[in-house]
Amino acid sequence: MRHNDRAASAPWIRTRLRTAPGAATALAVLVLVTAFLAAAFPRAVDAYETKGLRHDILTADAGRSTLEVARPQPGLELPQAQRDAEARSPELARIGAGLLKALPAPLRADTSSVAYGVRTSKPAVANEPWLARPEAVPPQLSYVAQSGLKEHATLASGAWPTTPREVTSDSRAVQGAVTEETAAELKVKVGATITLLTAAQEPITVTITGIVAPRDPQGSYWSADPLLRTPSLVLDPTSPFPVHYWTGTVLLAEDSGPALLSTAAEPVLFWRIPPDPAGLTGPDDARLTSVIASLESGPGLLKVRETAGDTAVFATGLGHIVEANARMRDAISPVIAVAALGIGSVAAVVLLMTGALIAGRRKAELALMRSRGGSLRGIGGRLLAETAVTVLPASALGLLLATLAVSEGRFWPGALAAAGVGLLVCVALPLRTTLQHIRPTLHGAREDMVSARPSRRRTVAELTLLVLAVGAVTALRRRGTSAGGGTDLLVSGAPVLVALIAALVLVRLYPLPLRLATRPVARLRGAIGFLSLARAGRSSAGGALPLLALLLALATAAFGGSVIAGIGDARDDAALASVGADARISGASERATLPDELVRTVRDLDGVRGAAPVRIEYSVNMPEAVAGDGGASGGDAGTGTSTGSGSASASADDAKVAALVGIDPASYAELARATGLPAFPAARLKATGSSAPLPEGAKADPDRVLPAIASPAVAARLGKEPRAIATLSGDFEVQVVGTVSRVASVSPTDFLVVNSAALEQKAPTTLLLTGAPDPGKLRAAVEGGGKEYAVQLRSEERARYVNTPMQAGAERIYLAAVAAGAGYALLAVLLSLLQTAPERKTLLARLRTMGLTTGQGRKLLAFEATPQALLAAGGGLFTGWATIALLSPGIDLVPLALAGVAGSDTSPVLLRTDLWSLALPAAGVVALAAAVAGVQAWWASRRGSITELRAGDSR
Numbered sequence: 001m002r003h004n005d006r007a008a009s010a011p012w013i014r015t016r017l018r019t020a021p022g023a024a025t026a027l028a029v030l031v032l033v034t035a036f037l038a039a040a041f042p043r044a045v046d047a048y049e050t051k052g053l054r055h056d057i058l059t060a061d062a063g064r065s066t067l068e069v070a071r072p073q074p075g076l077e078l079p080q081a082q083r084d085a086e087a088r089s090p091e092l093a094r095i096g097a098g099l100l101k102a103l104p105a106p107l108r109a110d111t112s113s114v115a116y117g118v119r120t121s122k123p124a125v126a127n128e129p130w131l132a133r134p135e136a137v138p139p140q141l142s143y144v145a146q147s148g149l150k151e152h153a154t155l156a157s158g159a160w161p162t163t164p165r166e167v168t169s170d171s172r173a174v175q176g177a178v179t180e181e182t183a184a185e186l187k188v189k190v191g192a193t194i195t196l197l198t199a200a201q202e203p204i205t206v207t208i209t210g211i212v213a214p215r216d217p218q219g220s221y222w223s224a225d226p227l228l229r230t231p232s233l234v235l236d237p238t239s240p241f242p243v244h245y246w247t248g249t250v251l252l253a254e255d256s257g258p259a260l261l262s263t264a265a266e267p268v269l270f271w272r273i274p275p276d277p278a279g280l281t282g283p284d285d286a287r288l289t290s291v292i293a294s295l296e297s298g299p300g301l302l303k304v305r306e307t308a309g310d311t312a313v314f315a316t317g318l319g320h321i322v323e324a325n326a327r328m329r330d331a332i333s334p335v336i337a338v339a340a341l342g343i344g345s346v347a348a349v350v351l352l353m354t355g356a357l358i359a360g361r362r363k364a365e366l367a368l369m370r371s372r373g374g375s376l377r378g379i380g381g382r383l384l385a386e387t388a389v390t391v392l393p394a395s396a397l398g399l400l401l402a403t404l405a406v407s408e409g410r411f412w413p414g415a416l417a418a419a420g421v422g423l424l425v426c427v428a429l430p431l432r433t434t435l436q437h438i439r440p441t442l443h444g445a446r447e448d449m450v451s452a453r454p455s456r457r458r459t460v461a462e463l464t465l466l467v468l469a470v471g472a473v474t475a476l477r478r479r480g481t482s483a484g485g486g487t488d489l490l491v492s493g494a495p496v497l498v499a500l501i502a503a504l505v506l507v508r509l510y511p512l513p514l515r516l517a518t519r520p521v522a523r524l525r526g527a528i529g530f531l532s533l534a535r536a537g538r539s540s541a542g543g544a545l546p547l548l549a550l551l552l553a554l555a556t557a558a559f560g561g562s563v564i565a566g567i568g569d570a571r572d573d574a575a576l577a578s579v580g581a582d583a584r585i586s587g588a589s590e591r592a593t594l595p596d597e598l599v600r601t602v603r604d605l606d607g608v609r610g611a612a613p614v615r616i617e618y619s620v621n622m623p624e625a626v627a628g629d630g631g632a633s634g635g636d637a638g639t640g641t642s643t644g645s646g647s648a649s650a651s652a653d654d655a656k657v658a659a660l661v662g663i664d665p666a667s668y669a670e671l672a673r674a675t676g677l678p679a680f681p682a683a684r685l686k687a688t689g690s691s692a693p694l695p696e697g698a699k700a701d702p703d704r705v706l707p708a709i710a711s712p713a714v715a716a717r718l719g720k721e722p723r724a725i726a727t728l729s730g731d732f733e734v735q736v737v738g739t740v741s742r743v744a745s746v747s748p749t750d751f752l753v754v755n756s757a758a759l760e761q762k763a764p765t766t767l768l769l770t771g772a773p774d775p776g777k778l779r780a781a782v783e784g785g786g787k788e789y790a791v792q793l794r795s796e797e798r799a800r801y802v803n804t805p806m807q808a809g810a811e812r813i814y815l816a817a818v819a820a821g822a823g824y825a826l827l828a829v830l831l832s833l834l835q836t837a838p839e840r841k842t843l844l845a846r847l848r849t850m851g852l853t854t855g856q857g858r859k860l861l862a863f864e865a866t867p868q869a870l871l872a873a874g875g876g877l878f879t880g881w882a883t884i885a886l887l888s889p890g891i892d893l894v895p896l897a898l899a900g901v902a903g904s905d906t907s908p909v910l911l912r913t914d915l916w917s918l919a920l921p922a923a924g925v926v927a928l929a930a931a932v933a934g935v936q937a938w939w940a941s942r943r944g945s946i947t948e949l950r951a952g953d954s955r
Contacts, residue, residue, distance in 0.1 A: 017390070032395075039399045046281065049281075054277040083258070088255055092269065092271070093147070119142065142265075143196060143206070146254070173205045175256070176252045178248070188208055227249045228249050301314055332806065339560050462501075495887065503548035550876055560817035575800075580768050583778060586789065591765070605773050605781060612744075614661060615756050619659075657750070660752050663685075663754075711749060725752075744768060825925055844857045872929075877918050
């Protein structure tokens with residue numbers, strides 16, 4: 001008896017988990033995956049921002065990133081012994097240690113490369129006759145007594161400079177060294193002496209005892225002041241003629257600083273502290289900017305002066321590096337927020353759908369409990385406890401996996417995100433389940449769309465959402481994805497609102513065409529078509545929640561895929577604009593020409609499909625603009641660019657100088673087609689009449705008229721009539737016969753294209769190639785030409801756009817958004833079909849008792865699922881396309897595609913629709929719906945009708 005009592009009072013949670021382990025496991029897995037994604041997102045953002053900040057600091061020039069504290073030499077009013085002591089290593093090291101301790105967080109120093117000492121701030125002329133004088137001007141040298149020379153250099157020849165006896169301001173002989181590069185350029189040898197004059201014009205003899213080689217030439221020790229490592233040939237600003245002289249640095253022994261105090265070279269005491277970015281994180285950039293500003297001119301500078309002296313100054317370019325990093329982050333963050341809100345919304349909807357599925361399966365059970373006196377509070381409490389036991393450990397495990405997968409990043413944002421997932425499921429599932437039982441419901445009442453009638457509250461809610469969506473899209477189109485340097489969540493949530501409105505509209509309109517289609521289908525023989533359309537028009541699986549999940553997921557996947565495709569397209573276009581073709585060969589100088597033998601050799605290489613020789617002459621002066629001219633004759637050349645008196649004429653004043661491009665029309669037109677450039681009207685440059693080809697070496701008549709294709713600004717400046725121009729290729733007149741917005745051979749926006757056969761000087765300066773020639777063989781063939789020619793490959797230029805850690809991290813997030821969006825879309829289809837699976841199996845069982853065959857049952861389920869799948873796929877295609885079309889004017893992909901690459905085109909890169917990103921997820925929805933319907937029909941055919949049609953079953 002006692003055993004039976006214990007069995008009857010078994011814990012509710014354990015009983016429920018044992019009764020439905022499959023449902024509990026599926027819910028736990030879904031929560032685990034969602035919590036993992038939710039926790040990983042903020043950690044991934046922190047990680048790529050952290051890596052981006054560290055990368056920018058590490059790769060920046062040491063002269064910009066190093067922190068330097070400097071102060072003038074000790075005052076002349078001080079005793080000489082005190083002045084000398086302040087310039088020696090012990091005192092400098094003491095101050096350096098104090099400065100390291102005074103650095104405010106988050107600044108940290110790379111102590112292995114800290115350098116301090118005494119240097120001259122004004123170069124001194126070295127009149128030794130054996131020093132290199134390229135234009136008879138003696139070199140000017142700087143002198144530095146810097147710590148750590150032996151640790152950062154190796155001795156190439158000679159001996160290390162030393163201080164045999166204590167150096168003071170009265171010392172007139174010191175030892176020094178130079179680097180290998182300085183020795184090679186200035187002709188310095190071991191044992192040489194250089195004279196440095198004091199303020200009283202007394203000589204200080206500097207003996208070069210050794211030549212050293214830097215161990216880390218690019219490190220901050222040598223690169224903070226590049227003259228320490230490499231001499232420079234500079235222009236003499238005091239000379240009326242352009243003459244150059246060498247400038248370099250002599251490295252004195254470490255304790256030789258006091259000797260420099262007696263010179264007139266304005267010696268200064270300095271401490272160079274390279275930053276250590278290893279401890280920095282992405283969120284530290286604001287603090288870092290504030291700290292640097294304080295050190296430069298604020299309370300931090302006062303603390304520096306307490307340690308280094310009242311006249312100390314602080315200088316660094318680190319603040320500009322951090323600000324540039326912050327600008328890129330601020331440009332990327334709003335675009336990332338669009339994907340984050342989309343995926344977060346669809347995940348929330350799928351979780352709610354899961355709760356609805358579980359609530360539907362347990363409706364009869366809870367109704368029975370309610371009828372036997374169970375209170376809503378008691379039922380809700382039991383459901384909350386039951387759900388929490390499954391969901392909370394899954395959320396915690398998801399957070400743990402996200403922490404292990406993304407090691408860098410703040411903990412609390414990810415923890416809050418994972419907790420939000422668990423809280424949503426724990427609250428939504430009990431609420432969704434218990435609210436159905438506030439009022440008793442009739443047994444067997446219909447639950448399909450026939451009984452659903454939109455209420456006034458629903459209408460008001462839908463209109464409110466419509467207004468919000470329109471406002472968000474309008475704001476995004478007007479001001480872009482950022483507002484005031486931050487992220488506007490309403491604007492970034494525009495895709496979510498667009499998908500929400502589309503779902504609500506489609507749910508309202510969806511039954512109408514199906515019900516209209518049932519009328520002609522009802523007249524056909526057989527009941528399969530009529531039944532499938534009738535049930536599809538009533539099915540609750542076509543409700544707003546499943547459709548919203550699908551549209552959100554498909555729109556987010558399309559948006560993310562289009563972002564990734566847009567980044568790739570922008571980089572391809574930038575590489576093509578830089579090179580002009582798949583490969584480019586040009587001379588070392590602008591006027592260098594390519595020999596015919598080289599052109600023939602390269603053209604015959606394997607992999608070369610086409611070759612277009614081009615003659616380019618930059619900086620050709622254009623005639624004065626024609627006042628009141630309507631534009632060039634011939635109009636547009638097929639690129640959609642007009643040469644009327646609008647914007648092109650307005651920019652004609654800027655086209656004073658243009659590039660002259662001489663081409664072979666046939667080969668260039670083929671190259672334009674092969675590289676995807678705008679179609680080039682080669683027939684308009686046909687060399688006939690006055691523009692016929694000239695014999696080699698012949699002098700042309702300057703009055704002859706050559707047809708030309710010009711850029712819009714040049715065409716507006718030249719007008720319709722022939723205009724005379726003078727070039728190195730000959731003097732002639734040109735008449736614009738068409739315009740193109742872009743040519744492959746030049747990067748300037750202003751150009752004039754003519755037939756090279758009509759020029760006096762025809763030799764090409766550039767050879768453009770299409771195809772995939774072997775880079776090694778191509779360079780070998782070019783080097784065999786006997787002169788130095790530059791070879792550029794489009795593939796190598798494309799590889800230049802290597803992602804910074806920030807760009808790479810943002811792209812990975814978008815790839816994850818595409819994958820997650822597609823996965824949640826397929827899961828939404830599966831959940832919506834599983835929700836009606838029992839009803840469908842019961843229907844098949846009943847129809848089989850009426851003579852329905854197995855094949856007809858499978859067709860019925862497939863036809864019933866097809867309209868819903870097509871609705872979701874079509875709605876997803878439209879929503880994705882509309883979202884991209886609406887948001888593209890406010891989204892610029894330059895920060896993701898081209899930022900940080902020197903010389904890259906920074907014109908706006910707008911978001912464009914990617915067909916594959918739209919079509920593949922939508923096709924997956926249809927395929928999964930058909931597969932699930934087929935599996936349901938197959939499984940139902942294996943079960944007998946008696947199993948489904950049990951006595952007393954209300955289905």
